[in-house]
Amino acid sequence: MPELPEVETVKRGLEPVMQGFIFERVTLNRLNLRFPFGKNFISRIQGKTLTSLTRRGKFLKATLSSNDVLYMHLGMSGRFTIDNNPTAIYDSRNSTNPKHDHVIFEMNNGVRITYNDPRRFGFMELIAPGEPSRLDKMGPEPLDNMFNGPYLFNKLSGKKNTIKSALLDQSIISGLGNIYVCEAIFKAKISPKRLAGKVTIKETEILVNEIKAVIKKAIEAGGSSLKDFASVDGNLGYFQHSFDVYAQAKMPCKVCTTPIERIVQNGRSSFYCKACQK
DNA sequence: CCTTCTACCTGTCAGC
DNA sequence: TGCTGACAGGTAGAAG
Numbered sequence: 001m002p003e004l005p006e007v008e009t010v011k012r013g014l015e016p017v018m019q020g021f022i023f024e025r026v027t028l029n030r031l032n033l034r035f036p037f038g039k040n041f042i043s044r045i046q047g048k049t050l051t052s053l054t055r056r057g058k059f060l061k062a063t064l065s066s067n068d069v070l071y072m073h074l075g076m077s078g079r080f081t082i083d084n085n086p087t088a089i090y091d092s093r094n095s096t097n098p099k100h101d102h103v104i105f106e107m108n109n110g111v112r113i114t115y116n117d118p119r120r121f122g123f124m125e126l127i128a129p130g131e132p133s134r135l136d137k138m139g140p141e142p143l144d145n146m147f148n149g150p151y152l153f154n155k156l157s158g159k160k161n162t163i164k165s166a167l168l169d170q171s172i173i174s175g176l177g178n179i180y181v182c183e184a185i186f187k188a189k190i191s192p193k194r195l196a197g198k199v200t201i202k203e204t205e206i207l208v209n210e211i212k213a214v215i216k217k218a219i220e221a222g223g224s225s226l227k228d229f230a231s232v233d234g235n236l237g238y239f240q241h242s243f244d245v246y247a248q249a250k251m252p253c254k255v256c257t258t259p260i261e262r263i264v265q266n267g268r269s270s271f272y273c274k275a276c277q278k
Numbered sequence: 279c280c281t282t283c284t285a286c287c288t289g290t291c292a293g294c
Numbered sequence: 295t296g297c298t299g300a301c302a303g304g305t306a307g308a309a310g
Contacts, residue, residue, distance in 0.1 A: 003304095034286070034305080058304075076303055077288080100288090119287045121304060134305085161281060170305085178303060266282065268303065 002074040004058060004142065004175030005215060009222030010080055011055045017082055017111040018062070019053045027104040034075060034123040044068055044126055050107075057138050057174030067129045075121025083112040138174045142215045147173060149205035156196040156204065163199055164192035164265050167211075176211070179246045180218065182271050184211045186245045191277040192263070192270040245271040 002010070026042045049065040062070040103115040103124065115122075127133045139155075140147040155172045156163070166172055167181045176184070185192055187210035190203060199207070244254050248271055249262035258275040 073304080075287090075305085097289095117287095118289065119302090121287065123305090159280085165281085168304085267284080269301085 002058060002078070003177035003180050004055075005180075005218035005222050007055050007058050007060060007074060007175075008219050010074070011053060011060055012223065013082070014060070014080060014113065015053050017109065018050050018105070018107060018113065020049065020051070021111075022047065022049050022108040023105055024108045025104075025106040027106075029102050029104075033102060033117060033120045035125065037124060038126050041124075041126060045070065056135055057141070057170055058177070059135060061135075069127045069133075071125045071127060071133060071135065073123050075117060075119065075123065077119040078115065078117040078122035081114050081116065083114065084110050137171050139170060139172045140174065142173055142175055142211050147208065149201065149208050152208055153199075153201045153204040156199055159196035161196055162192060162265060163190055163194045163196045164270055166196035173211070175215070178268055179243065180211075180214050182246045183244055184214045186272060186277060187214065189277050191274070192265060192272050194278075245273065247271065
């Protein structure tokens with residue numbers, strides 16, 4: 001269930017073993033994940049240096065020495081593991097079914113990176129310089145200064161969908177998923193059922209601050225997981241983190257003890273406190 | 279254009 | 295024990 005903080009953790013884990021190194025061998029164990037790997041996927045990567053690895057929203061973005069960019073999305077269940085890393089500590093909790101090992105990168109430093117994804121909602125795509133990509137329409141990063149009260153208020157004004165739905169829209173803000181949207185609107189005391197266009201400027205300021213706080217805290221938790229386990233796993237951050245409302249149905253609200261409710265919006269679960277969130 | 283719905287995919291778990 | 299159905303949810307594209 002990787003959202004921005006988990007993808008950031010993965011990025012930090014992969015960077016030291018991939019950035020600046022050459023892809024010696026790329027192996028695909030099937031023709032597609034969610035989408036087909038493009039034609040010449042292997043030949044366009046093999047022999048190239050990964051010059052920089054960054055994150056944008058929930059995407060990993062690997063720039064190659066050819067100037068092609070490899071976009072990688074973990075979908076729901078994607079994870080990377082690092083082998084032949086002398087500092088890696090094997091953790092059986094992270095073991096994966098090898099039948100879902102779909103992509104293997106072998107770098108010229110002797111490190112092998114395996115992408116495993118049981119549900120195959122993830123995808124990898126090579127984009128040539130100047131070619132349009134999915135990231136073009138992506139909204140600002142939550143921690144960027146341009147993501148602020150006035151920006152969000154402006155984006156929400158006039159919108160007829162709910163605040164829950166609007167915050168999941170990656171063109172408004174990138175990187176948020178179901179979990180951190182639930183958590184952030186709880187902190188901001190806004191009901192998931194509120195219409196986006198009805199959120200006041202004052203509430204928007206509070207909401208922006210809570211989104212930044214929730215994301216920052218989760219990145220820090222992911223960072224400490226990475227340090228402890230020296231492995232790359234988008235799920236680690238979640239295990240260390242307990243949520244105020246997400247998946248807490250019927251549990252007492254941490255603020256007022258009212259039982260947390262679960263409702264379904266746009267086919268997704270929302271968890272909230274109907275006493276605290278208006 | 280805007281919003282909502284559905285497909286995609288498999289592992290897990292509750293209930294019978 | 296084994297079956298069935300619900301659920302997890304990010305994204306794209308269709309439908310409304």
